[in-house]
Amino acid sequence: MSEQKINIPKLGIFLGVVAAVASGLLAAVNVQTKPQIEKNAALKKEEAMNQVLPPFKKLVSLEKAIDGATFSVALDENNVPVGIAGVAEQEGFSGPVEVMVGLNPDGTIRKVLVTKQTETPGLGTVITDRKIQKTINDLFHPTELVGLPPNQYLDQYETATSETTWTVTKDGGDIDAKTGATITSRAVCAAVSKVYKAYNGHSDEILKGAE
Template identity: 30%
Template sequence: MLTSMRKNGLTLALFALVCTSLVVATHLLTQDKIAHQQQREQLATLNELIPPGSYDNDLVASCKQVTSPLLGSEQAMPLYTAILAGKVTGYALETVAPDGYSGAIRLIVGTDASGKVSGVRVLAHRETPGLGDKIELKKSNWILSFNGHSLTGDNANSWAVKKDGGDFDAFTGATITPRAVVKAVANLLRLQQTHPEVLADAPSCERAGESQ
């Protein structure tokens, strides 16, 4: 009986070793493909916010990590800088609307060099289907209402939903979600205008990763 137990134990150990080896081998074979696909998807999103003809640098490689309370999170947010012929032509910066109806809403905001919004996209949210999820472009065109807007000292009050006296529409039965998104985008623009050094001096994503 003892011999049989040992034999079964060795069989199980060998089986576990083979399975582990297969998992490791599969990971090694696919990790480059997965990373490449993720990079392509990331660039596709960036190109929705920053026109491809407006830059000649590697947008993904330009990544920096920006930390500011105005970005709605204690975590550093990725910043991508568009450069054409040596001059900055635009930015794409991630931010968080912490006060969504069902929790935090993660966004990425594109702006040109003057601070005018070129596009906003929702990266992640848990808002109510059929109501708050209209912040997604595939559900409605509401998110496009930010295009062409900028934040100035004269129009700060317009950066609110119409129910609060601003310029942006709310959704029927779901005011909290658009209110949170409008506030988050306005705060990001405020950061760009009042603290440009935070963006300029931010560490690269690669250096930030090495320091952790």
């Protein structure tokens, strides 16, 4: 039985055409889906800001990052700052952890929200997620939740001050970490610290940028 010879040049051309067509299709899909992806990301960011900031009339986002954090200033109807949202990220256990921190104009922390993470479910996510915890009592006496669901690891930052040592207790600091999720705890702590220190070190510049 004669062996069938493979025409290498023709095979190369065929594979090249297939690769080109596949690349073209992927590019076309990306062009079509990119606007929707960007729109969804913008809506998610807006929702997060509404959760960490007080009611506001206008939001001014500063283009330049300051010490690793980006800021948006919330203004009332008289263009007076009522709150600041700062965003920073730090590498966690499974990837970057992005944190949004709501600040009062005086630099104190209102709320902390993790906006992006890929941490281990049941361990790292205990640090990052805000989920409504139901009890048996809630089944018989349901109450409407006002504001963000509590998270003891995120809520502790609301009492932070200029005297706070911004590391987890395991490293000699003031921030409580969850056993088994120390890396995630460190990542959240470092990201919140970036925002807090950047704002409190450059508050005049940030607030002036919103004028």
